[in-house]
Each structure stands twice: as C-alpha cells, then as structure tokens.
Amino acid sequence: MSIGFVMLVHNAFDRAAAVARHWASHDCPVVIHVDRRASHAEVRAFHAELAGLDNVRFCKRYRCEWGTWSIVQATIAGVEMVLREFPEIAHIYLASGSCLPLRPVEELRHYLAARPRTDFIESVTTDEVPWTIGGLDRERFTLRFPFSWKKNRRLFDRYVALQRRINFKRRIPEGLEPHLGSQWWCLTRRTLEAILTDPERDTYERYFHRVWIPDESYFQTLVRKHSGQIESRSLTLSKFDFQGKPHIFYDDHLQLLRRSDCFVARKIWPQADLLYQTFLAPDAGRTNRAEPNPGKIDRLFSKAVDRRTRGRPGLYMQSRFPNEGWENGKTCARYSVFEGFSELFENFETWLGKTIGARVHGHLYHPDRVEFAGGEAVYNGALCDSAPLRDYDPRAFLTNLIWNTRGERQCFQFGPHDRQQISWFMVGDPNAQISVITGAWAVPLFHSRQSFVDLRKRAAHLQRVEAAHLDILRSPHTRARVRIWSMADFVQNPMEPLQIIIDEIAPRAQRRLTEAPTMVNLDGFGQFLQNLKNQGMKPYLMGDFPVGDDPHPAPRQTSKPYLVK
Amino acid sequence: MGIVSSYRLRIQRKRWRIRAFRKRRELKKVALRTGSIRADDVLVFTTLRNERIRLPFFLKYYRDLGVGHFLMVDNGSDDGSREYLEAQDDVSLWTTEKSYKRARFGVDWLNWLTRWYGKGHWCLTVDVDEFFIYPFCDTRPIRALTDWLDASSIKSFGAMLVDMYPKGPIDAVPYRAGQDPFEIACWFDSGNYTIKKNSRFGNLWIQGGPRARAFFADRPERAPALNKIPLVKWQPGYAYVKSTHELLPRGLNLVYDEWGGEKASGALLHAKFLHTFVQKSAEELTRRQHYANSHEYRAYNAVLKDDPDLWCKWSERYINWRQLEILGLMSKGNWA
Numbered sequence: 001m002s003i004g005f006v007m008l009v010h011n012a013f014d015r016a017a018a019v020a021r022h023w024a025s026h027d028c029p030v031v032i033h034v035d036r037r038a039s040h041a042e043v044r045a046f047h048a049e050l051a052g053l054d055n056v057r058f059c060k061r062y063r064c065e066w067g068t069w070s071i072v073q074a075t076i077a078g079v080e081m082v083l084r085e086f087p088e089i090a091h092i093y094l095a096s097g098s099c100l101p102l103r104p105v106e107e108l109r110h111y112l113a114a115r116p117r118t119d120f121i122e123s124v125t126t127d128e129v130p131w132t133i134g135g136l137d138r139e140r141f142t143l144r145f146p147f148s149w150k151k152n153r154r155l156f157d158r159y160v161a162l163q164r165r166i167n168f169k170r171r172i173p174e175g176l177e178p179h180l181g182s183q184w185w186c187l188t189r190r191t192l193e194a195i196l197t198d199p200e201r202d203t204y205e206r207y208f209h210r211v212w213i214p215d216e217s218y219f220q221t222l223v224r225k226h227s228g229q230i231e232s233r234s235l236t237l238s239k240f241d242f243q244g245k246p247h248i249f250y251d252d253h254l255q256l257l258r259r260s261d262c263f264v265a266r267k268i269w270p271q272a273d274l275l276y277q278t279f280l281a282p283d284a285g286r287t288n289r290a291e292p293n294p295g296k297i298d299r300l301f302s303k304a305v306d307r308r309t310r311g312r313p314g315l316y317m318q319s320r321f322p323n324e325g326w327e328n329g330k331t332c333a334r335y336s337v338f339e340g341f342s343e344l345f346e347n348f349e350t351w352l353g354k355t356i357g358a359r360v361h362g363h364l365y366h367p368d369r370v371e372f373a374g375g376e377a378v379y380n381g382a383l384c385d386s387a388p389l390r391d392y393d394p395r396a397f398l399t400n401l402i403w404n405t406r407g408e409r410q411c412f413q414f415g416p417h418d419r420q421q422i423s424w425f426m427v428g429d430p431n432a433q434i435s436v437i438t439g440a441w442a443v444p445l446f447h448s449r450q451s452f453v454d455l456r457k458r459a460a461h462l463q464r465v466e467a468a469h470l471d472i473l474r475s476p477h478t479r480a481r482v483r484i485w486s487m488a489d490f491v492q493n494p495m496e497p498l499q500i501i502i503d504e505i506a507p508r509a510q511r512r513l514t515e516a517p518t519m520v521n522l523d524g525f526g527q528f529l530q531n532l533k534n535q536g537m538k539p540y541l542m543g544d545f546p547v548g549d550d551p552h553p554a555p556r557q558t559s560k561p562y563l564v565k
Numbered sequence: 566m567g568i569v570s571s572y573r574l575r576i577q578r579k580r581w582r583i584r585a586f587r588k589r590r591e592l593k594k595v596a597l598r599t600g601s602i603r604a605d606d607v608l609v610f611t612t613l614r615n616e617r618i619r620l621p622f623f624l625k626y627y628r629d630l631g632v633g634h635f636l637m638v639d640n641g642s643d644d645g646s647r648e649y650l651e652a653q654d655d656v657s658l659w660t661t662e663k664s665y666k667r668a669r670f671g672v673d674w675l676n677w678l679t680r681w682y683g684k685g686h687w688c689l690t691v692d693v694d695e696f697f698i699y700p701f702c703d704t705r706p707i708r709a710l711t712d713w714l715d716a717s718s719i720k721s722f723g724a725m726l727v728d729m730y731p732k733g734p735i736d737a738v739p740y741r742a743g744q745d746p747f748e749i750a751c752w753f754d755s756g757n758y759t760i761k762k763n764s765r766f767g768n769l770w771i772q773g774g775p776r777a778r779a780f781f782a783d784r785p786e787r788a789p790a791l792n793k794i795p796l797v798k799w800q801p802g803y804a805y806v807k808s809t810h811e812l813l814p815r816g817l818n819l820v821y822d823e824w825g826g827e828k829a830s831g832a833l834l835h836a837k838f839l840h841t842f843v844q845k846s847a848e849e850l851t852r853r854q855h856y857a858n859s860h861e862y863r864a865y866n867a868v869l870k871d872d873p874d875l876w877c878k879w880s881e882r883y884i885n886w887r888q889l890e891i892l893g894l895m896s897k898g899n900w901a
Contacts (some may be wrong), residue, residue, distance in 0.1 A: 242899060243717065247901060250701070250705050250709055251704060252701065252704040252705065269712065271706070271708060271709065300901050301901050303901070304898075304899045304900065304901035305899055307896065307897065307898065308826045308827060308828070308898050309826045309899075310825055311825050311826045316760055317758075317760070317830075317893050317894060317895075317896065318723050318724075318725040318760075318769060318792060318820070318821060318895070319821045319822065319827055319828040319895070319898065320822055320828070320896065321760055321762065321821045322822070322823060322824065322825045323823045323824065326824050326825045327825060378878060380756065382754035382755065382757050382778060382877055382879045382880060383756065383757045383879075384777075386782035386785075388783050389757075389778070392772075393759035393760075396759040396760065400756045400758070403756060403893060404755070
C-alpha cells in the first residue's frame, strides 16, 4: 500500500523538483506533467535534476490553459501513467508544482492506510456553491465556452449573454449530476480505474470538453457515480480570495502552516526559502496523528477577504474612499451632538463629562477655533484646532476625530452660530445622536445686555440658520437619532429628556441622574422675547414664554419627579 | 467620462511623452549599467541634487528590500553625489545641469528613463528622502509584493507620503551619512489627513500631516499633496503627470476602492525634516526651482525661523507597518 503523486507543473521548476524529490525519496512514485508551454531549457534542467530517481516519471505533455479541458487532459495522462506503472499504489494524490507537503509522508501514509476505501475530494452540488466567480455555477455545465476567459474576456462574456438570451441549454449526459470542488484531490485506485474504464468515458469527455473550468468538475462529478465512500474535502490546504485566485503562503506563515496539521498546502511563493527548508527537511519527523485543521488559516484569509470587500467602517484613507452610500458606516463609532444645552445650563460640558465619562468638547465647529475638550490646541491624531483647516474639509475633520478616538465616546456642542456645512453629513449618519433645544441660542443674547437694535439682527440671523438646520434634521433622509425640544418645553421638565439621552449613551450604566445641571437664570426671559418682538422680530423657535411668568425649572423645586415609578 | 475628455487626456498623455522624448537630450550618461538588469528586477528611478549624505542609507534600504537596479538622474550636484553613485555597481547614472523646474520637476527625465528602461518591470519612482513601506515589508521582499500584484492583475500600487519629524528643533540632532534617518525623525501625524477626489484624473488628493498643521493652518488648500503612486508595472504608453501624484492613463490612478472595501496600499516615509532641511529650504528659496514658485519653501522658512519644532503631544512614534495599518494610513487589502 502506497501513495502515488501526480504533479502538474508549469513554473518554478526548482521548487517542484525539490518537492518531487522529497516524495520520491520517501518511496512514493511521482508522475509529473510539465506544461507544454515551458521552455526546452527549463524542462531539460528539470529532467536533469530528477534524473537519479527511478520512481519519478514524466507523462505526455499538454499545453495547459486555465479554465479549459487541457488541464484535465494532463491530469488523466498522469493518472493513467501512475496506475499503469506503479501497480502497488492504492491512493493517487493530485498536486501542483507549488504544493508543499507540511507533514511527513509517513503520516499521510498512515492516515490513508486507515481509510483504504475513502476518496478525499471536495464535491458539492452546484446549488450549494457560494464561491463561483463570474456568477457561473450551474451554467458551467449547460452553456458552451469556446472563447478563452483570460484572453478574450469580452467575447467570453458576450457569448454567455447571447446563450442566456436565446435560452440555449446543453444536455447533461444521462446519469451525471454536476458537482464542483477543489481541483486538488486524493482518490483511490479503485475509483480512478472505474472512472477511466467507464464505458461512457468518451461521451463524458466530449461533454466536459466544453464545460467551463472542467478541472473543478470532471472528477468531482464522476466520483459521485463511481465512488463508494466520498469524504467531501480536500487534503490540500488551498484558500481562494474573492477573485477566485489562490492565496499565497510566505515565510511568515510558517507557524500557521505548522499548526494547521494539513498534509499539503498550496500555493507557496517560490521564493519562500524558509518554508521549503523547514518542511522538506529530512528530519521533519514528528509522530502526530492529528486531523487536518485549517480553521486558523481559514480565519486569517476570510478576514483578508472581508477587509478587501467591506473594509473598516468609518475609515477614509488612500486605498478606501467609498462613494456616497457605500461607506458601510459613515463614521466608525457613535457620537453625540448637543445643541442648545451649553447655552441653557451652566457648565454643561463638565457636568456631562462627569455623568457619562465621555469626552465632551465645546463647539467643534466654532467659526474662530475648534473648541476641543479642555481647550487643547491639538487633539488625538494631531488634529489641529485651526478653523480654516477644519473648514477646508469639515467631514474629514469629524470622521478623523471619531476614528482617532476609537473606544471613547465623543460629545460636542453645536449651534446656529457654528459652521453649518457638516449638518447634512451628521444627519445621514446613524452613529450620530443629535439632541436639540430649539431657540436656546437666545439665552446668551438675553444675558449679553446689548442694545436691542444689534440683538434683533443677530437673533433674526441665528433663528434663520437654526430653522434651516431643523429642516435638515427633519428631512426624510435623516438616519441619525434626532430629538428636538422647544426651549419652553424643555425648561418645564429638563430631567426627563436628559435621562433619556444619557440612557441611550450608556445603556448599561443604569445611572439615575442624581445631580442635575444648573440651569442659567431665566428671570425676565419672557420680557426679553417680548422686547425682541417689539423691535419687529418674531422669535418662535423657543416656544411660548409668557411675559412676567418666568419659568422655574422643575429640578430646582421638586426632587427628581421622574424617579418615582 | 465622455469621449471628449477621455480624448483630451490621451492628447495630454501623448504630450508628456513627447516632452519626455525631447528632454532626453538633456541627460548625459555617466555610468550605464542597465545591461545587468534582469527581466524580473524591480527598478528604482530617482532624481536628486546634492544628497550625498542621504545616499548610503537610501541605497542600502532599497537593496535590502530586494530592488535590482537604480536608475538615477543627478541634477548638477556639487557635493560628491555624482562620484559616489558612479562607483556603485547597481546604479545607472545620468547627469544634467538643465533646469529641474523646466523638466517639470524631474518628471520629464524620469518619464523618459522609465519609458526606455522600465518597460515590463515594476518601477518604483521615489525621491532620495522617501522610504517605501508596504504590508509585510519586514518579512517579505518587494518581489513578494510585485508577484502578488501580478497575480492579482494589479498594475499600480499607491503609497501615501507620511511626513516624519524629530521631537524638538529639526536641526537639533545632526544626521550622519549611512544612519537610519528614522532614528532621529521617528514621529508622524496619524489622523489629520483630508481626501478629495480629482475627477479629471480619477486619483485621490490627500493633504494634511505636520506640514498642513504647522505651515498651512490658515491656507489649507495650499498644503502639499501626499497621495503618491510610486510603484507601477511600466508599459510603454504610461506617463507620470505631476511628480508621482498622478499617472496617465487614468485607470492607473484607481488605487483605492470606491465600494467600501480596502485595496492594499503602502506608505512612503518621508525623511524630509532632518537638520539638512533648514539649510536646504534657505537654498531653495534663492534657486526657485520648486513647485508653484517654491511657495512651500517660503512657508517653511517663515515658520521654522521662530519655532522649528513640528512635534506635538499627539504625534505618534513610528514602530512598523502594522502600526500604520492599524492607524488606518495603509492597508493589507486582501493580501494575507
């Protein structure tokens, strides 16, 4: 009982020779198919390198092109030769020139000896295959593919489209159920002989001649007809990326490959000296009966595919600049925007920071200067407090800030006297929590005691800006969590809205607000609004403040009414 | 993109190529060793002037990455750069006394050299103070990268410029020839970059970093561009347009993903801010051979006179490429 290898080689001949020598010297016959396209000099050198080994043979050469029948033809030539010339072997292992054995041949031999009738070949029905490239799965078997995908992509695609349109279907030969799977398998002599002596073999070969990528379907389909015991997985570790090309292993994968306990890995970078040295070393003998476990490698590569196709949410960089709507997260983490709060409460920022333990900035979009928390001139990621730099790209400023402070909740103040360009971006961002007390911008004006002529103009301007901003917040495109209170409503009962906001920011904290922020003195605010009206302006965003009936904020009088359940 | 604008770009590309062809006469051969270039070598293309002190480490760095040959243009050095390079076995050297500015900041010369010698090779076009970093560069040679790019049918590879600076005054610690410049200038800005898309050429326009922060805080639109596409599998019709910021045909500029994914990308660590910089920027002011009337150098001079420290509390200290990848400045893409 022994294993025979069939090797398909088209480049990196020195490495292929080393691997073939490794197997041959461990008493495993090797039949090598060399691509017809390889140059004479290369082939001659290759032959010379393997000259001394009597269990290495070279089979008839075909010109192999990816995705075509020629690869199956080459495989069959190799298999026929190995079956004919080495009658003692029981399993045939199909490998390529860039395969590398990871475990001693002895272990593979034991493994197969314990499973003498099992065929190891990934063989999945077309309905179950998620990894087909170009959307062709079942159609691989029912359309014709006379044009090369690599050389005449356009013709290939058009011909496929044409056949789809006229509803062309090839008939699949009687008795075959199309299956797909990895090209690299390990089959028993019995199964292979049954496949090669099938009375219908000519029919099948004619049929598969025109199937797309038959090397992934010829044996995978026929084995279903002839094998008694299929283990639908490949013994060769081979991972494909999202374009359907194999991942390549390098020297730094050494530990990963060792721990995978797979028998053979593909594909190895030809210059990976360390891998070849380590795994082809004569004293690599360990007694290890572990099952192959490619899980770790699977994770590594599926993470790579995920990074390539979905990327890191909220990251904008030189090789990830998503079109609008394709960001997969406009920003990378949740953040809160407070509008009107710092006007209505004394030291609101300090209070908020203490309550939720987040980073609370002032007005980040202040026209003069970015008000970072603590009055910093430079912030995480060396973001600068310069207003022109921020206004040069307000979106990038925000996405950078959120990205740079991953892991720490950011809160900032916003209002009608700030730069407004960022509004649309925040509103469309599900990560934004925007809480607005409308009309609170009037409070600082009320305290400023300036002449009403100046105040009126300023107030009218701020009201216009805030009204436009509110329109944006209420637009149907809003994806942010937006809450809007008029100032009149808010001062009646400020604790309840605050509790809602805080609970949403830190849901697990279950913190009841024990200390309310101090509201600024609003005595005479109603009269102030009336005076504005008398000047000819109509302040409406703050809600209704009757003259003389100054609001007395609830938390000052009663103790936490919301606590009562 | 319509037929008209695409035809215009074609005309423009032809124009740069003709210009490169004309400018070839300005280059005089000093040492021609291009015969030793092997078919699969990665080539480095560089223009320089008076960079003798940087050359030993520059050559060593790229030799260690596995670069096969250097093709360099010396623009009238008088500090021994030329003699030094002439003596290197893997350097082919041309020299010229002609205007750097009129050769569009060296682009014409390099377009000519890449066209003549770079065909079919992976060509890395860098300045002497730019050090190429790519995913796994500490464990895999540059051939691993280019083989992977070939296998993935990728023709160009982006690497953003990351300005490195020392802590304290720029000229506090003098740089010695052969020394790793990042022993001195090991700090960088990690997250203050802005990106705009250039609809004409399809490339991204990246600005920011310490130069925008310190020199252009009130005129951010004038901050220098940091996007670069230095590594290209060169074909005869290609041409760099402006430094290595953008190329034609424009498909080569698509080194970024627009559908949410990340393509693989690298970085060019920029060792500009060493003690040599202060002197150099003063000199460039009088020479006026740099981009946009050397406005960049005027800004540097104005700031550096008073406070020559670019370091701030949030500067990051450079460790390795993995750090840059975690910070989001570069990406492994689907290379694992």
